[in-house]
Amino acid sequence: MMKKLLPILVLLLSVQSFSQNLDPLRTNDYYAQQKWVDSIMSSMTIEEKIGQLFMVQAYSNKDTVHENFIKKMINEYHVGNLIFMQGTPDKQAELTNDYQAISKIPMLIGFDGEWGLDMRLKNTYRFPWNMTLGSIQEDKLIYEFGKHLGKHCKRLGIHVNFAPVVDINTNPENPIIGNRSFGEDKVNVTQKAIAFSQGMQSVGVLGTAKHFPGHGDTATDSHIGLPVLNFDMDRLEAIELYPYKRIFDGGVGGVMTAHLSIPVLESNPKLPTSLSKKVVTDLLKEKLGFLGLIFTDGLNMKGAANYSTSAEIDLAAIQAGNDILLIPQDVPATVELMKTSLSNGTLSEDRINESVRKILLAKYKVGLHQYQPIDTLNLVEELSTVQDEILHRDLVKASMTVIKNKKKILPVEDLEKNKKIAYVALGDDSGDDFLNILRKYTKITKVSGEKLDKIVSELEDFDLVIIGYHKSNKHPWKSYKFSNQELVWLHEIARKNKTILSVFASPYSLLDVKSYNNLEGILVAYQNSKKAQEIAAQTIFGAIAANGKLPVSIKKEFPVGTGFTTKNLQRLQYTIPEEVGMSSEKLSKIDSVAEVVLKEKMAPGLQVLVARKGKVIYEKSFGFHTNKKKDTVRNSDLYDVASLTKILASLPMLMKAEEDKKIPLNASLRDILPKFKKSNKDTVTVQEILSHYGRLQAWIPFYTHTQDSITKKNLNKFYSKKKTKKYSIQVAENLYLNKSYKDSIYKYIKEADQRERVGYKYSDLGYYLFKEALERKYRKSLDELVQREFYQSLGADRMTYLPLQKFEKKEIVPTEKDTYFRNQLLHGYVHDMGAAMQGGVGGHAGLFSNANDIAKLMQMYLQKGYYGGKRYFKASTFEKFNKRYYASEEVRRGLGFDKPQLNPDIKATCGCVSDESFGHSGFTGTYTWADPQSGIVYVFLSNRVYPTMENRGLVKEDIRTEVQRLIQEAILPE
Template sequence: MKPTPTIFLLCIILVFSLVNCSSAQEPPFLQYKNDEWVNQQLEKMSLDERIAQLMMITVYPKQNDAAKAIFRKRIQDWKPGGILVMQGSPTKNADWINQFQEASETPLLVAIDGEWGPAMRTDSTIVYPYAQSLGAVQDTSLLYQMGQDFASQLKRMGIQMNFAPVADINTNPFNPVIGFRSFGEQKHNVAEKSWMVAKGMQDNNVIPVAKHFPGHGDTKTDSHKTLPLIPHSKSRIDSIESYPFRYLSDKGIAGIMSGHLNVPSLDNSGITSSLSKKIITNYLKDEIGFKGFVVTDAITMKGVQTTAGRAELEALIAGNDMIEFVDDAGKAVATIKAAIANGEITENEINEKCRTVLALKRWVGLNNYQAVDLKNITADLNAPEYQVTNRKLIKKSMTVVVNNDSTLPVQDLEKRNIATIMIGGNQKSIFQNTLEKYSGMDHFWLPKDATEKTWANLRQKLDNYNFVIAGITGINKYSSNEYGISEIQKQAVIDLVHEQNVVFTLFGNAYALKHFANIHHADALIVAHQDNELTQELAAQLVFGAFKANGKLPVTSDRRFKAGDGLEIASNQTFSYTIPEEAGMSSAILNRKIDSLANLGISEGAYPGCQVLVAKDGKVVFHKCYGFQTYDSIYPVNRDNIYDWASVTKVTGPLPAIMRLVDERKMNVDDKFSKYWPDFIGSNKENLSFREILAHQARLASWIPFWTMTVQADGTLDKNVFKDHPSPLYDIRVSERLCMNHDFKKTMFDTIRTSNLLPRKRYLYSGLSFYLYPDIIENLTGTPYESYVKISFYRPLGAHTITFNAYKHFPLSQIIPTETDDFFRMEKLRGYVHDEGAAMMGGVSGNAGLFGSTNDLAKVFQMYLQKGYFGGRRYISDLTLNEFTRIQYPENKNRRGLGFDKPLIDNYKNKLEDAYPAVSSSKSSFGHSGYTGTFAWADPENRLLYIFMSNRVYPTRNNSKLYELNIRTAMHQAIYDSIISE
């Protein structure tokens, strides 16, 4: 007999019903409802004690020992099932928890409000992003990781339950209590994000409690102060407000918190939802099918409206398993016990709820309770791996909603005269400090209470710039008073949009966008969602393309900015600035070893101070300054200091230009050098190979002390060559008090031309050809050498501090001094090149002469490390970079590349003291050192960059301790040692 269509349809419905039922997961703690430990605890408890297990009292570790004694006595007398921990420090919280657990016969279930991590209630811990920020994140695996972080951190303090996540859908922009605490206004987004955070905790045996059922998102009032109304129909609540809770219930979340709300469509009696059996039992448990643990929101809130002394009882009757924030648990127990006697609630119901609480305790391991170890607890709670999660979440939350003409990421830096302004700030901000790592710029700020005259004066100053990067700060979290936005802030935005090429970053609630009339006409607009130091730092990095942005607005501000809006911005391979762990390195090892070596050099007198920068995978993970500019210990070394790079100039001045010219086929390294320097024709150098000269095996002499050619018999300098003041003939300034006859440059070139050659080809480092490259480069490009390298490389790279003759461009106090010259220039050198030969070239040479900051030197070398590409631009082809950075003549035991230094042949076989550079550096690595104590090294195989800056020649070059102590190589090896094996 064939089935009839009706029977067939019923079968299909039954199958779908079974599938649907089987898809719902049960909370994991339910497996312990009949556990032996649970049964034992239940059997030994009196009725009073079983009732008390359903109470959670609140403790405040921020308070004094007298308060602690009161809380301890309450625990001993009332025997509550749990405690809610409010304000305190990590150590004090954990210490109090330990003492309270000791005072309790049955282990306490310890809870906290940790919506953005323990920091919501615990100081000195990581503040993770608010839920609204996380609503913008598209990679939900990061929210799962955050949930795992929460679990690990809470357990470290002895906490087993987190009253989070907030699963309310914030459909009301004027909500006075939820707002930024919600993942947004889109139900699927809220539900999924809530579950990923909850799952991260639950998979690590911490109890997540989603709140505030049936949904607090569309309220005009705050349930802390009154009873809010949810005026919607049941169908609307089914579809919107309760949707995330249904989703979480199906996923098997352990806990849900009942909110204090008036929901007439679910219960028209006017009773608050947390005390309504229709809402908690009939709707949440029976209709939705939630099988987990239900706890009330704080029972002391004004939204709880019932007969005095009956709130706890009515909460249990409604279907809650536990009551939070009980003021007088003794009185509540007595009331409930009396209600059992008069039949309002049964003892079996109490027993079942108690069994639920005990099962939770068994699931989180309280059956084998151990006190928390207080040692290093604050450091553990701020461990680098947690910081990495936080940084990733903030980066992924960044939301670009305007990007006209692909303004972001900001590039073409050589064309931009940049000003920054903090609209609502009263001093230079972290945002601005980070922005200036990418290029030269000037900074301004406009306080929230600034006058129109102040703004008018500032507008005049901004007229001198062609590009403005503006941060909008001082935005309140809640909607009252237009998020605290002042009229001058609104006007500043209007005027900047009209008058400037401007990029805005809003540091604050996305809803606040509605109050800026024409901000959508800006060149670019980033919503950073929050306003703290880390958010400002990362937003600045996004402006210049340090990482990809793909955040989406979680809420609708107005018709211009709607939920789901967000543009994708690609990274352009500029630097990002982060912590070592984000690049797979150990900050503990880096700090310990590099600090030790740097301080060793200072204590041993190898240098008065130094800087160390480390980058991996394009991420600057370490940049620290040590010591002072000089041995008098007055001016500390800082990141803005300008150094004399000495011979590092060779690979950052003429060499990038030569590589560019090779790419343009204006040079060929297999030509004779005399093709580019015709003066060698007819000399013993006519047939020298350009390649061999760059590889330092063309038989050229190592160096020529040109200045000694001008010393007369009486030891004084020839007055036909040098004067103590400039003139049209003596216009080459060698130092502050010494000027050279420009005709002597020809003598220097002639001396190079006629110098002897070595008898055979072998490796001998020679700087002679580097005196000639500036003129060669100018002849081939038609642009003066200094202008060419600045226009072609330094300015587009944003390396604005790199220059010759630093004394012309920077305050002397910013420039690190080198030597007190007591044999040639007879003065302390500061801002004038240390190398005598480069000085006699007027400070503009190829062998030495460049000055700059550590960060800007790193940009040049990172460009090399990335095969000629940096910040959205290709400077040199990868083929050319590969050619110049490979060993040219290994058969001749010459380790050199073309211009670049390379590791010793078979360096990896050496002991550390015999290695150059680090033993672990790859064969593909390259770099250069400088006589003044500078060093730069790039390793493409390990994607690693190391910069060391010092003035080891201060006050005299007769100090070789930097080499004797092997500090630079030892540091370099320490960097490799810090890489965490995968």
């Protein structure tokens, strides 16, 4: 007997399983769910059942009159569901708890949050619009978006979100859908909608596909009228209806019916599809087999409200087959009309029971059978998390869409060829965030004006023009169109200049552009959010690769799906700490250290930058240029970096020279500088000097040899207040050194005694010699060499010798009030005396920079000679220099690079970085370090020598390495 029953049992189980898959409201514990529903329904009055059909509009930003109205709806009319509109999350949570407390049956709370709770509520999170998301090729990201939004809803006690929009937006002039659609490609829209709804429902919040049967090809806003779709059935099935069967198979819990007039579906031209039995029951429920909840669109919308009285509209909606009346306008009248209709037979209780049962199934599915009030502790903070921010950035990155890329202009790779780049802003919104990040990569000049002729004239000298088209990001219905003047300007600028256009608006904005021929590159960034601006700038310069595809077509030139994949050039990105596994909270401790530095006057100001895995995650400036507190320190300001010059200028050139076989590591000093033959240094090797193992003196105070030994005043035979042919070396403002003294410097070095004791001794002297050797080998001055070979192509436009030749004083931080040599505040002139006597260009000092540009070169080292699409030297060359050759002699240094201490009593680092790490410190209060193991680049810049070099608090308190320790502690466990 059991053998005969087994196949039947298996069949029944498979049918049950199949049925359960089709019914999105069923739970895994279906029998318990049914039992709960049956128990509720058996105790309900007809008035209570009718009340379950309403979802009334509630606000959290209105007065007690409104709140009392909602309570009356619940108490007197048994309203079973609420949709919250404008307000704030904390107030909504408070009201939800109050309303749920007086409701006999827990209410379904609905919400219209297509791109996040921000669609209705202040102080909540906003994700990108669907049009932006439609360009993304990884549907897993859309799933995650749905999941995050679902978590927000669930945290706020929302059970149904009226999303996703599945309308196929084939009409660019659609006034109400547009940016709310995933695009015009039905397959893409469907895949995105399924991924989104499944992500949201994975955390227990029902999705609602809308607007059935399709609102994408309308020219009328259904909020103000009844749109008409004059399509035949073949067209509807091919386009508008295409997503629904598939998203039903994907398990979406709800559908929202639209207020449309579609003659092929409903012959009565005045009857909206939302009120049509042919559409809701015959098509949606029977033909398409949808078993989930069916909501009307808002019944306050003119597309429905113009049809009849509110009560008659509500009755018609239920008779048509809808389950929940969204935003009914007259609940009391509707209740009376339904009761009358029940008594006269025009409405059956079975029809009401069918919907009530589905509503209760849904309530069980979202957990209302075990209702708990909303926990309001930390509510607002938990609705906007770091994880949301990371996902948002990932979504925007994946959306970047390059639709034109003539001669592969994107990403902008060759900064030597594109030396002069201009930015022009079009549109009526700000592009400041875009420009700020563009300037992280190279010098960008903003060109603006009210007259086209003036702008075109100014742009003549530029190699490249980047145009940002910026339109309001306030909401997706804001105008995105170019003005006629802007179209003319765009045409004229592109006609005369190599031009990249970055569109921070709907891609439909490009429809009005008459010709795209003169535009070399077009990047569609979709929205003018801060993130979109920042990420678009990073995409243009190749820090981020573009992978997006156009979700709509723009004329014949750019069909749907257009999108060029661009290269990642491994330039620095700019993001948040958590994206690279670090804690914002822990990094903020750096701020506290900075405040101590300022309070204790260890330095008037400072810059700190931290990058990890090629991404800048902390970049802040503190304090002022001097103790006068007049000029605040900005991230763009330049500091005298002192001995960092060794690894930022001399060392990269020495690596190149080693590869070029011009200055081999095993070469002796006499080999690279013949004048040192037969000196006491002639056999010292390059490797020994770079390792500070060459027995050289630490330094020679050359300037004292040019002063009176008693008065300590500068001697007239060496100095002049004016520049002349004889006195041509500028040492400081209005102070010029006799040009013959250059030979004296090398003479002093040559004749200086060697240290008798073999071993480690840090020395500047070797870098005087390396400068001379490099300039002789390459026949250019060191400042010209590093600019040509490294800084220009790195985009290090704020790293330079002789900064006053390129920058205004207000952009340069002063160092010391010199009372011993130059007798002035050193402002834009190198602090190091020996470098000053070399005209400001020393191998050991003289460089000025901001933290960002130092990070570029340090990142290039981390990437073993590669950055921005260019290989500067071989990986093996970097490894050769980042090695200790005399560790057995207790020399911690690599070749040029400082390395972690071998003796724990020495504070070269925090003692918490890897042995592979490298960097350098500078006398003026600077420090930079990079660690291949952790991927961290750290830059600390200050003018701790202000007011004088006796200000040693920063050094005594080991501030630079203390900050390094805080950085290491901010790394999150994996």
